[in-house]
Amino acid sequence: SPRHGKAARMSALPQSYLETEVLTAPPQKLQLMMIEAAIRFGRRAAGHWQAGENDQACEALIRAQKIVTELVNGLNRDESPELVGKMAAVYLFVFRNLMEASYQRDREKLDDALRVLEVERETWRQVCQRVGRESGSDSAAAVLLPSLSTTAGAAAGFPDASAGFVAPDAMTRFSLDA
Numbered sequence: 263s264p265r266h267g268k269a270a271r272m273s274a275l276p277q278s279y280l281e282t283e284v285l286t287a288p289p290q291k292l293q294l295m296m297i298e299a300a301i302r303f304g305r306r307a308a309g310h311w312q313a314g315e316n317d318q319a320c321e322a323l324i325r326a327q328k329i330v331t332e333l334v335n336g337l338n339r340d341e342s343p344e345l346v347g348k349m350a351a352v353y354l355f356v357f358r359n360l361m362e363a364s365y366q367r368d369r370e371k372l373d374d375a376l377r378v379l380e381v382e383r384e385t386w387r388q389v390c391q392r393v394g395r396e397s398g399s400d401s402a403a404a405v406l407l408p409s410l411s412t413t414a415g416a417a418a419g420f421p422d423a424s425a426g427f428v429a430p431d432a433m434t435r436f437s438l439d440a
Contacts, residue, residue, distance in 0.1 A: 310322060
């Protein structure tokens with residue numbers, strides 16, 4: 263399928279290419295990349311379970327959990343608290359299901375988390391397309407995109423976030439491609 267093809271291409275890309283893509287991507291694209299990475303790790307866990315590789319499945323689920331944690335922590339709580347609360351609840355549902363899937367080796371819990379992440383991925387694909395067609399910022403995207411202090415952004419190697427968007431500083435703690 264096209265989704266698997268892109269994941270395979272992404273994992274085969276040289277690390278410097280991915281670093282450049284992360285450092286130059288607009289915030290909404292970074293959000294999409296993080297969601298895609300969480301999905302990729304979730305699917306990888308399912309594959310490991312199927313192969314009887316429980317330790318590797320657990321590691322993949324931990325990677326997915328870390329990404330979802332960054333999605334929760336990155337919500338811009340200064341904008342639209344009600345919407346942010348709803349998004350936090352969605353991401354916490356995903357996180358909880360990933361944890362339960364890991365502890366119980368429960369494929370159904372993993373599938374529930376992946377279904378939600380796939381909806382999120384489609385939403386952020388649409389945001390990326392819309393922002394690409396329009397000039398200016400999208401207020402809904404500003405609420406949902408991670409917020410980044412100038413210091414955190416500079417430390418992570420991201421451009422100044424003067425537009426109110428922030429790139430996740432998670433890139434300094436874990437890799438999206440491995």
